[in-house]
Amino acid sequence: MPQFYVGDDVVAAIWKLANPKPFENLSFDTALRRVIAGFAQVVERPLEHSNNSPEEPIAYVAPRRAPTPSAKQWAASIQELKSVPNLTSWKSICDHLEIKTAGDSARRKLQKWIENNKPLWPRVPDTG
Structure with missing residues (x-):
């Protein structure tokens, strides 16, 4: 060798x-x-x-997907969500806010919801 x-x-x-x-x-x-x-x-x-x-x-x-941004880290940056336990995924955040994802991307649905309902919240981060 x-x-x-x-x-x-x-x-x-x-x-x-x-x-x-x-x-x-x-x-x-x-x-x-x-x-x-x-x-x-x-x-x-x-x-x-x-x-x-x-x-x-x-x-x-094989094609590589961009890593998903941290939902937990994003939720911790918002005063109203900071103290809520188990917000570790975009879906769990949507469930807590009663946002219906209907099989779509929870992260994208959350971003649209924020634009309409909470414009002062920070934007949901984009993937890679």
């Missing part, structure tokens, strides 16, 4: 991106695998519209 020299700056970057839990003991190999898995989830699928045979698999990067 070939061995590679890895500079301290690269090790530090991989360690930061691997985001180990406190007191978690990771080898560089494990940290690098975690970083690679986080950047690209490799999935095999047959080729389409290619000169290669359809049985030959290829790897592609």
Whole structure:
């Protein structure tokens, strides 16, 4: 197996991106695998519209969704919601305010409700 020299700056970057839990003991190999898995989830699928045979698999990067902003943090910034327990999701906030989501995004419904009913409240944060 070939061995590679890895500079301290690269090790530090991989360690930061691997985001180990406190007191978690990771080898560089494990940290690098975690970083690679986080950047690209490799999935095999047959080729389409290619000169290669359809049985030959290829790897592609799955699309990544932007992380949802913290509903708990947003609720804590509002005086009327700060003391209400269990407001940990956008849906729980909508339920508390009696906003009907009807299967739509609770975060978007809440933003529309705020624009009409509580214009002085801070805006609901957008995703990424």
